[in-house]
Amino acid sequence: MGDDIDRMLPRETGSHSVDFDRWWFWGARIFRWTWMGIAGLLCLALVTVLYLKSRPLPPPEIPMTTKILDIHGRPIDQLDSGEHREPIRLGKLPPHLIQATLAAEDQRFFQHWGFSAKGIARAIWVNLREGRLAQGASTITQQLARNLYLTHDRTWSRKVREAMLTAQLELHYSKKEILEMYLNKIYYGHGAYGIGRAARLYFGKDAKDLTLAESAMLAGIPRGPRWFSPLEYPDRAKSRQKMILDAMARQGKISRQEAAAAKSQTLTYAPPPKPAPARAPYFRDYVLKAAVQQWGLDEHEVRNGGLKITTTLDLSIQQKAEQAVQRYLSNQGDLQAALVSVEPATGYIKAMVGGKDYRQSPYNRVFGKRQPGSTFKPILYLAALQDGLTPLTRFESRPTVFPYEGGTYEPSNYHDRYAYRPITMQEAIATSDNVYAVSTHLLIGRNQAIQMARLLGIVSPLQPVPSLALGSSAVSPYEMVQAYAAIADNGRHRTPVAILRIEDARGEPIDPPQAAPVQQTSAPASFVLTKMMETVFQPGGTANRVGQMLPYRSIAGKTGSTHWDSWLSGFTPNLATTVWLGYDKGKPLPDGASRLTHNIWGSYMRDALRGKPNPPFQPPSGVVKVQVDPATGYLATSRCPRAREMFFIAGTEPRQTCPNHPFTTPSPPSPSLLERLKKWWFGS
Structure with missing residues (x-):
C-alpha cells in the first residue's frame, strides 16, 4: 500500500507540473500575442497617422459673402452662393x-x-x-x-x-x-x-x-x-x-x-432683413470683372471668398446719374443711353450707367462701340496744336471736295451751315465745322490723330481715312471719357480705376495692381484746347443750352452726332463725363435726340457738382494769355472793337498788333483858362 502511495505521489506531482507548464505556455503565448497585437495596432496607427498627415486635405470650402462698397463705405452689393x-x-x-x-x-x-x-x-x-x-x-x-x-x-x-x-x-x-x-x-x-x-x-x-x-x-x-x-x-x-x-x-x-x-436679460432681436437689390448693377458687374482681370483674383474667390471690395464709386453721384437717365428716357421706348463719369486727377470712376434698366438688359453700353461723331475732333485738334497749329489757324468754311488716294471725300456741315470765309480753330470747335476738321486732319497727316488717340487711351481700331476727323471709327464711352479726362488733367492719362482696395476674408489687404499716370501729351497744348472747348457751352456754341444749366461753372467739352448716335463728352476741373444715346440695333435717331443727350449730361453734371467747389482751369507753365482781335488774328489794340482774351502755347502767340485798328498818338489837350492866365502873368 505504501509503495502504491509512493508510486502515486510523483505522478500526482507530475500532473500539477504539466498543468502549470501548460498554463505557463499558453499564458506566455497569449501575453506575447497580446503585446504583438498592441504593437501591431500601434504600428498600424502610426502608419495611418503618417499616411493621413502626408495626404493633403481638400481645400476647405467655406463660401463667404463678398461685400462691394462705395468710396464712403456704403454697400453696393453682397455676393454669395446662397450661404450668407x-x-x-x-x-x-x-x-x-x-x-x-x-x-x-x-x-x-x-x-x-x-x-x-x-x-x-x-x-x-x-x-x-x-x-x-x-x-x-x-x-x-x-x-x-x-x-x-x-x-x-x-x-x-x-x-x-x-x-x-x-x-x-x-x-x-x-x-x-x-x-x-x-x-x-x-x-x-x-x-x-x-x-x-x-x-x-x-x-x-x-x-x-x-x-x-x-x-x-x-x-x-x-x-x-x-x-x-x-x-x-x-x-x-x-x-x-x-x-x-x-x-x-x-x-x-x-x-x-x-x-x-x-x-x-431680455434679448431684443433685429427685424428680419429685407433683401436689397444691387445698387449700381452695371458698375457692380464691371468691378467683378476688374477684380479678376486687373487684380488677378480667381472668380470663385471674388464671388465666394468673403472679400471686402472698396470701390471708387460715389453712390450719391451714381444716384444722380441714374435719375438723369430715367428723367429723359423713361418715355422714349427702346432708346438707350450710357453714362460714365471719371475724376480727372485720380482716374476714379464716380458713376456708371450702362443702360436705362438693368433688369431688362444687363448689357453695359459704356463698353459698347459706336461712332463718336464730332466728339472725336478734340483729339484731332490736340494733335494739331502739338504739330504747330494755333487757335487762330484759319481754313475756309465752305463746301469742299477733298481728294485723297482712295478717291474724293466731301464732308458737309450740320444743316449745310457754312461761314463762307476763313474761320479759326476756336470758331470751328464752337460751331463743330466739319470742313475745318477734315482740312486739319489732312494737313497734319492722317496718322497723327490715331497716334494721339492711342496716347489718350483709345484702343479700338481707327482707320486713317479723311472721315476719321468726323468720328467715323467706332469707340466706346469708356475710351472717350478717359481721353477727355486726360485733356482735363493737362495731358496726364490714367486708366480709369474702379477698385480702391480689396481685403481678404481675414481682413488682410491684397496687393493692388500698379498703375501710374503718364504725361502723354503737352500740358500747354491740352490747356489751350480746353480753353477753346469752353466755347462749346457759350453763346454760339453747339451746347449753349447746357451751358445755361451750369452757370458760373468752368466747363469744356464737345458734342457729337451721327444718324445713329448722339454724344456729349465734357468736363470741369474735377469731373469728366461722357454720355451716349442711341438704339442697340443701330436704327436712326428720332428728332430731338441731341437735346435729350444734352439734357442728361447737363442735369447730371449740375446735380453732381451742386455744392462742390468751382475752381477755374489752371494754366500750366508754357502758356501765355494775350488780347486778340478775332477778326484779324493780331494782337488787339485799344481801338479793336471786339478784343478777346485767348491762350496760346508760348511762342505761338501773335506778335504783331492789329493793323486795322492801330494805336494813334493823341493830340495834347487845350490849356485851360487858368493855365493861360498863369502863362500870361508869369511868362513861359
Missing part, C-alpha cells in the same frame, strides 16, 4: 462666445484629438439598440469635417470617411484654426451661415459686440437651427440658453451670478 456669411477672426470674438460654443457642442475640444470616447460609446449603444445609424458622435472637428466635405446622409461609408477627414483636420490644422473654421462655417438658421452673419441677423450687431446672454443663445442654435430658433420657438431656445449658461458655470468659465444675470 460675414467672415470673422477667432481673436476678434468675445471669450464668452467661444466658451458658450464649447459648452454647447464640445466641452473637451481642446483636450481630445478629434474624437470623444464618451460620445463614441454613447453612439455605439444607441445605434446597436436601434439597429441602424441613428446617432453620431459629434465633436466640433467631426461636425466641421462633415460640413466642409461630406453630405449629411447616415451610412457606414460616410462615417468612415468622416473619421479619416476628422483625423486629417486635427493633423493639418491647429485647434484654434479648426474652431475658427467651424464658427465661420456652421449654420445658424434663417439663411445665416457663420457667427458673423448670425450676430448680424439676430441682433443687428457685430459678433465682437455680443453679450454673454446673446452668445449663449446663438451657441444653442446649431444643434437644431430650426428647432432652437429664438425667432420661431423662443421658449425652447431660452431653455437651451439656460442649459448652456449652467454648463459654463459648472466648468468655472463664468460665475453663478453671471449666469443668473444672463438668464434674466
